Amino acid sequence: MIKCILIDDEPLALELLESHINRTDSVELLQSFTNPIEAMQQLDQYQPDLIFCDIQMPELTGVQFSKIAGAKFPIIFTTAYDQYAVQGYELDVIDYLLKPISLERFQKSVLKFQDRNTTKISNPETNVPDYIFVKSEYKTLKINLADIHYIKGMADYVTIVTADKKIHTLENLKYYEKTLPSSNFMRVHKSYILAMDKIEFIERNRAVILGDYIPISDTYKKAFFDRVNG
Structure with a gap:
């Protein structure tokens, strides 16, 4: 089960993603946030496996959020603007979802995360210093x-x-x-x-x-x- 949080300053966008999660057996929603700063403060508490994060938000942009939290928590960007795609991939986010997000595209993104995670597990680093x-x-x-x-x-x-x-x-x-x-x-x-x-x-x-x-x-x-x- 993939435990995730959602971050988007638009309540309707959150409702759509919550609906997709309810129709996806492998994903569990821990919490939804309209304020990215509040989400940032509670990451250690929730310890999500995956974060779906909007890019254009007034308090803190998704790009800024990713630069702070992305090293520890995998992120999938969600946005209505495709000009951010290159920035998203430069930050090594899992995927980039363009709104309005269909259920099929959402589930494809979840599978992409699962595939990457499985690869990490099946090919562990053998030269980790002790x-x-x-x-x-x-x-x-x-x-x-x-x-x-x-x-x-x-x-x-x-x-x-x-x-x-x-x-x-x-x-x-x-x-x-x-x-x-x-x-x-x-x-x-x-x-x-x-x-x-x-x-x-x-x-x-x-x-x-x-x-x-x-x-x-x-x-x-x-x-x-x-x-x-x-």
Whole structure:
């Protein structure tokens, strides 16, 4: 099941897409937004597999939205103007749907997303590094991913915690959320990313690693416990 969100400042356009989703068994609608900024703020909460996004919107254009969120969330553009097609493909969006969007064209776009996703699964990258390089003070340190227990974000820096040391770096938490493999690392709070295999036990809404209690916020609670419960 493909979980998606819709973003369009025109309610009628949203209604049409919602109708197409209701007639497509493989797609589930998580939420519709008329304000792209509001949608952006809730992406981490919903964690959609796919986003259908209009291009011409007053608060934030679809192109701007894609430049911010497109690296993490696959996007299909929807628009009434075909002059944006080249820009869409330059941003590596999944597809470009020209309004009014027919059910057949919508479902073809969904299949295109499924085909791309299947290709990624069946042809995994074989040379993914098992380490990262981190700038800390005047050095660039090599850290094995297996040594990382959790990462804590502060106001102006990030602390990477291993079994025997704490490494401070100016990179932000969002960078590590995108960089670290999701197979083991998971963001559980606005200030924490943890290694799932390093959890000692879970007490209420806290995971304990190295004796430290790491809070699981409401935003990430469902995804975290779904993963814990298998």
